Amino acid sequence: MLTKRIIPCLDIKDGRTVKGVNFEDLRDAGDPVELAKIYSNEGADELVFLDISATEERRKTLIDLVRKVASTINIPFTVGGGISSVEDVEILLQNGADKVSINSAAVKNPQLINDLAQKFGSQCVVVAIDAKIIDGQWIVHLIGGKVPTEWTLFDWAKEVEQRGAGEILFTSMDNDGTKNGFANEALAKLSKLVNIPIIASGGAGNIQHFIDAFSEGKADAALAASVFHFKEIEIKTLKNELKNNNIEVRI
């Protein structure tokens, strides 16, 4: 059976790993390549690298990092952050990334999703969606959750699926950093609405939260950062517990 995936996310700034609480107050959590190796050995199913640096050097630094990661680990990984063109994607894939995640650029230019799916295949196009509830509606936000858009989460998810996205990475801004669990109700609705895999993100605090994201939220994968970086949850323990709760995982 296809297993549920556990995905540590490494936020990268200037080649180092950081993790923000509610996307602010960044803390250093180590060398990305070393962390990648540890997670891969512990049984992570995939990794996500999210580049949040804003320097002119960022592109070159990121490509160097992608090459180092790809040469070191033997599991798939996704790269995101500031990707806005077919050329950006091409160079990342050429250097060993398996998938790319696009966020703001997709909202600003939805045709980018079609172009990427056409040129590289849907399997490598992850659309990341950040959303939070405003007046009872899940509204898509940009720029790390600072700028609201016209899109509701569910309309946008349907749109990106139709345009050729291979996967959706849904981060609940309301849950992110809280360690109170994933947005399971919205996840379950998303999972029913679209027929591509959904990665749950935002809110992981303990093992039960992952169990809930899979059983209640019907997520295909769950992503987290700080609970892994600061060793609050060990991936091996997490996967054993998921298995004990009849959730299929790769052990």
Next chain:
Amino acid sequence: MNIVIINYGAGNIQSIMFALQRLGLNAVLSNNPEEIKAADKVIFPGVGEASSAMKMLVESGLDTLIPTLKQPVLGICLGMQLMCKSSEEGDTKGLGIFNVDVIKFSNKVKVPQMGWNQIYNLKSSLFREITDNEYMYLVHSYYAPLCNEAVATTNYEVEYASALQNNNFYGTQFHPEKSGDVGEQILANFLKL
């Protein structure tokens, strides 16, 4: 050992290069027929859409070369699918090395299948020392149904062929280069054939 990765513009070639390097080996990227013919082992990668990948193969004349190769050839993912008789994706005529038609998963399951799934009923020397039910990484929307040439089975909606073999031609739907240590073992097995 002289390993050639067929370079026709549709492949996650770098990942395979890195995987070979972890096994202590280097490969040459080539679309040159003489170079490909002279190789000890040929790897035929592929990601993306079937009809456009096939178009690139035809343009470089590799569609007629590949079926005539005598050394072990390993098609990975879309590479494997292109070695089949046809693919429903883009209504594509394949190389006809494997006598099976590639079809799409129904919408009863999420498409693409993305992630780790088990392989079993292993029948090829490709899987020497690999036990049933190991997990492999797969990303695909189309699949080869079970057939005489199936040498591994996976279950997603239906049981289908996750690896194929016809004489010196091998194909894996999964990505051995992205499937952890077991995947690397399968690559190493191929290189020892």
